[in-house]
Structures are given as structure tokens and as C-alpha cells.
Amino acid sequence: MAITRELLIGGRDVPAASGRTAEDIDPFTGDVYARVAAAGPEDVARAVEAADAAFPAWAALAPFARRGIFLRAADLLDSRAEQAVALMGRETGATRGWSLFNVALAANILREAAAAVTAPRGAVLSAQEEGALGLAVREPLGVVAAFAPWNAPLILGVRAVAAPLAAGNTVVAKPSENAPIAAGLFVADVLREAGLPDGVLNVVTNAAQDAAQIAEALIAHPRVGAVNFTGSTGVGRLVGAHAAQHLKPAVLELGGKNAVMVLDDADVDYAVDAATFGVFMNSGQICMSGDRVLVHESVADAFTRRFTAKVASLPAGDPGLPHTVIGPLVSAAAARRVAALVRDAVAAGATVLTGGGEPEGAVHPATVLSGVTADMELHYAEAFGPVCVIDTFGDDDTAVALANDTENGLTCGIITENATHGLAVARRVHSGIVHINDQSVADEPHAPFGGVKASGYGRFGGRWGIEAFSHTRWVTIATQQARYPF
The missing domain is CATH 3.40.605.10 (Aldehyde Dehydrogenase; Chain A, domain 1)
Structure with a gap:
């Protein structure tokens, strides 16, 4: 009742x-x-x-x-x-x-x-x-x-x-x-x-x-x-x-359109774990979720292979089961909205690395895409669901330009084993929050929390x-x- x-x-x-x-x-x-x-x-x-x-x-x-x-x-x-x-x-x-x-x-x-x-x-x-x-x-x-x-x-x-x-x-x-x-x-x-x-x-x-x-x-x-x-x-x-x-x-x-950046000096296994958490915690329904994973070309193949395999293994379904990671979105309508973003991207040429397809009720599959371009709605729209896009870069200038290519500016994660390198990149990212050698989702009650731009x-x-x-x-x-x- x-x-x-x-x-x-x-x-x-x-x-x-x-x-x-x-x-x-x-x-x-x-x-x-x-x-x-x-x-x-x-x-x-x-x-x-x-x-x-x-x-x-x-x-x-x-x-x-x-x-x-x-x-x-x-x-x-x-x-x-x-x-x-x-x-x-x-x-x-x-x-x-x-x-x-x-x-x-x-x-x-x-x-x-x-x-x-x-x-x-x-x-x-x-x-x-x-x-x-x-x-x-x-x-x-x-x-x-x-x-x-x-x-x-x-x-x-x-x-x-x-x-x-x-x-x-x-x-x-x-x-x-x-x-x-x-x-x-x-x-x-x-x-x-x-x-x-x-x-x-x-x-x-x-x-x-x-x-x-x-x-x-x-x-x-x-x-x-x-x-x-x-x-x-x-x-x-x-x-x-x-x-x-x-x-x-x-x-x-x-809202946010947050990036998790994996630099060339990152520990790839750690980067995979961090990005998976930052993208898929609460099925991506966090303002700080990493919609975009930006990976240096030198580690892109290894990262993408391991990341895609890990995402494909995430338990999904009933939120009442203790090991479920990908639970339902807040409504079936929300899941259909996410599915429509994925369909639009795929129809315009994006590649599904794992996931995709139609949701079951309010449960949308954990999905990783590549080849998402500026003419696709998902490029700029906040996914707010279990979906992310992988893109690559060859140098810090390109990484920063990709991270800043959004009207939003809430948070960013920069995965690197070199804190000096990470700080140099972080100073150029237009967001209210940056986490060096961590993913984009973090909150502490005594810290100044908030964004810039939209x-x-x-x-x-x-x-x-x-x-x-x-x-x-x-x-x-x-x-x-x-x-x-x-």
C-alpha cells in the first residue's frame, strides 16, 4: 500500500x-x-x-x-x-x-x-x-x-x-x-x-x-x-x-558537461577504475558525472580496451540487490531520453563500443561511444545517464580545448601521476572544481562547491x-x- x-x-x-x-x-x-x-x-x-x-x-x-x-x-x-x-x-x-x-x-x-x-x-x-x-x-x-x-x-x-x-x-x-x-x-x-x-x-x-x-x-x-x-x-x-x-x-x-582527462603519464589501470566510477556512479545521474573521457593518444588503445570491458561487466537492474551498479534512471521517460541521444549519435556516425540499444523500463545499459562529433546532440547535451563518449588528444592544448568546449563549467578530473603536469593543465580548464589524479565526482562539506559559466x-x-x-x-x-x- x-x-x-x-x-x-x-x-x-x-x-x-x-x-x-x-x-x-x-x-x-x-x-x-x-x-x-x-x-x-x-x-x-x-x-x-x-x-x-x-x-x-x-x-x-x-x-x-x-x-x-x-x-x-x-x-x-x-x-x-x-x-x-x-x-x-x-x-x-x-x-x-x-x-x-x-x-x-x-x-x-x-x-x-x-x-x-x-x-x-x-x-x-x-x-x-x-x-x-x-x-x-x-x-x-x-x-x-x-x-x-x-x-x-x-x-x-x-x-x-x-x-x-x-x-x-x-x-x-x-x-x-x-x-x-x-x-x-x-x-x-x-x-x-x-x-x-x-x-x-x-x-x-x-x-x-x-x-x-x-x-x-x-x-x-x-x-x-x-x-x-x-x-x-x-x-x-x-x-x-x-x-x-x-x-x-x-x-x-x-548542470555539467564534465570531462575526465587521462594524460600520457597516467596509470592506465587506475584511470580505468577512476573513469568508470566518475561516469557510472548513480547511473550517471550526478551533475559532476564524466560525460566525456578524453584520453591521450599514447594510452588510448590500452585504456579503451580495458575501460570498455569493465563497463560491460557492471551489474545492472534491481537497485534492491546489493551488488547492482547500474540501477534504473529516475523514470522510464528519462531512460528513453538517454536512448534517443545515443540513437541520434549512432545514426550520424558514432560507434557503440559497449551498451546501446533500448532500455528495459527505466534501466538503460551502460554505454560507451566513440566518434561523437559536434553535429550530434550528445556532443553538447548533458547525458545525465549511464553514457559517456571517448575522445583522444595528442597534446595538452588539444585536451584543454576539448574540455572547455562546452557552455558548462562545473568540474573536471585529470588523471596523471605527475602532479605538476596535472596542475598546469588544471589551471587552464574553465570549471569551478578540478580534481588532479582523480575523476570528476567528489564533494566535501567544507569545500567551496559550485560552477562557472552555465x-x-x-x-x-x-x-x-x-x-x-x-x-x-x-x-x-x-x-x-x-x-x-x-
Whole structure:
């Protein structure tokens, strides 16, 4: 029997004002896993008003009390790992390994948020006037509208709210309709149990067809002070435009068309293992996934042979089985979209080295292509599935040009045994993140995470997250009376 969940507004579980619900589908079985309340604009307004009412007390709460809530929430999340595995598997088709990784990193994001609460912030400024003291004071913005995607629902659901809350804001979260529980309500459950006061975090779930209307209502509400969005570049452009229209700051972490570069001095066996992980973890449904594997000509034959064989051996199918690597995509429609990209490339002359063909339901075969050219859609489109393209280069200039030939700029992996060589190449890659002698998928809660170009702007992690969701006020104190000219 499908489970049911309602909206979280002001600390209470409430139905949508309209009484409507939306179905949450298990992508592997096609069954209805859950039914959630389908919010309308009136529910968004109620949630923002609840957050606004809770803001003064939350912002004034003693830092050690606020920190304690995050630390308890982290421990609670760790203790619910098996519940999270079952939830993510049914809601998004996530494999066990990916789900446990989500739990571990999300818990550490909460711990980093706890540390950020009591970390020094602001500055003492030199003043022009004698006896005066200048202060740059960081203060919360108010209510933050937080949008969390489905692909890493615990990591990104927690990241959507942790830094804004740690900075003293209250939040209205809108999780993806593909993961309304894992990316929103489950995160809220953990924080509520940890002692988060009523109204500090509110969650509005919605039907897919209402997503744009709900997002616009949330961003436009006059009590919302900032926007936090993680998702596709296409939707991010719309969210950024809406935020700008209302003169509200936004942090946008968007899509990637990331490269894993295998230089001539790479350990080929290590490069094969690293690239396989970077491309196919979570069936390629990670913003940091390596869509493109760029290999130096001198090692291309050996790498391609071993890489293709390894990819062909990856276990695929039921995400509930412990050894599955290639689980279902988030929906059968998503698998068909990936298959269409592959078909288009093959029809235009690309070669399938392994995989290809039609998906079984939401499960698309792990696929490696070569010979993909600029006239094929896959050359520039984010695959967001278990597909990558191998290309070769003869020198660093060509490798850098290939890596930069995209409107996106999120992350890059450079496989090399020579760190000096790797750093020289990394300095020329236009991305917000570069990993030398590693693949493209990595995240640490204290590091500045974010992209450039069409991969967005703003940074998560550590002090950067606090700065993103607070503003600076200049405050002066005159220790003696000033003299005025009139």
C-alpha cells in the first residue's frame, strides 16, 4: 500500500488547501510508492508566512543551542541509514551504495553546518574618524526559498537547507516531485526530531504539472529574501531570471558537461577504475558525472580496451540487490531520453563500443561511444545517464580545448601521476572544481562547491555557504562626539 505524506507548515503536517495529491512512482517497478500533498500558491503563502513568523526567534537563538540541533540531526541521520536506503531505492531507483553515500555525506554537511554556526564571521574595520570603530557584521537574510533535486536527494536536500539555517534564516523547501520525501520531508523529519523549532523549516510538495507555478509563487513572495536552487541549467536559467526580476540574491548549482582527462603519464589501470566510477556512479545521474573521457593518444588503445570491458561487466537492474551498479534512471521517460541521444549519435556516425540499444523500463545499459562529433546532440547535451563518449588528444592544448568546449563549467578530473603536469593543465580548464589524479565526482562539506559559466554561480560549503545566505552590514561606533562643519 502506498504511503501518504502531507505538507509541513509551521511544524504541522497539513493537507494542501485544495485537497489534491500527487503520485510518487517507484521507477523500477512502476508502482505508486507514495502519495503526497500537491500544494498550490495558497499553500506556498502559508509556508512563507510560517517561516517569516519563526524567523526572529530562530535568528536570536543562542549559537550553541542552534549548533546542538545540527549535531543531533547528523547522528539521527546516521542511525536511519537503512530507512534511507529503502526510501531512496523506492523513490529514485538508487542503489544501496549510492544511498549509503548520501547518508554519510548529508550527515557531515549537517556537522559542517554546526561548526559554521559558531565560526567567526564579519570583520573589524579601520575607521577614518579618530576614536571610531567600524564593524562588518554578517546577518541572516530572512526566509530562504530552497529547491532540492532528486538525483542525490539526501545530500542535496540537506544542502538546500543546512547553510541557510546555520546562518540564522528560516526556510521553505520545495523538493523535486521525483523525490518529495527523500529530498524534503525525510530531511525535515530528522531535523524536527533533533529539536528544530516549528516553522523554521517548512516543506511544500507539488504535482509535476504545477512545478513552475509553485516555484514562481515561492520566489515572488515578498517575504522571501533569497533563493537556493540546485538542478538543471535550463530550469536554473528560469529560476535565476525570476530571482533577478524581484532583486533577490540566488545561489544556482546547475548542470555539467564534465570531462575526465587521462594524460600520457597516467596509470592506465587506475584511470580505468577512476573513469568508470566518475561516469557510472548513480547511473550517471550526478551533475559532476564524466560525460566525456578524453584520453591521450599514447594510452588510448590500452585504456579503451580495458575501460570498455569493465563497463560491460557492471551489474545492472534491481537497485534492491546489493551488488547492482547500474540501477534504473529516475523514470522510464528519462531512460528513453538517454536512448534517443545515443540513437541520434549512432545514426550520424558514432560507434557503440559497449551498451546501446533500448532500455528495459527505466534501466538503460551502460554505454560507451566513440566518434561523437559536434553535429550530434550528445556532443553538447548533458547525458545525465549511464553514457559517456571517448575522445583522444595528442597534446595538452588539444585536451584543454576539448574540455572547455562546452557552455558548462562545473568540474573536471585529470588523471596523471605527475602532479605538476596535472596542475598546469588544471589551471587552464574553465570549471569551478578540478580534481588532479582523480575523476570528476567528489564533494566535501567544507569545500567551496559550485560552477562557472552555465553551471551556475555562488558557492556551498563551510564559510562560503554562510556568506551566500547572509548579508554584510557596516556598523560604526563613535567613542567620542564628532565635530560637524555646521
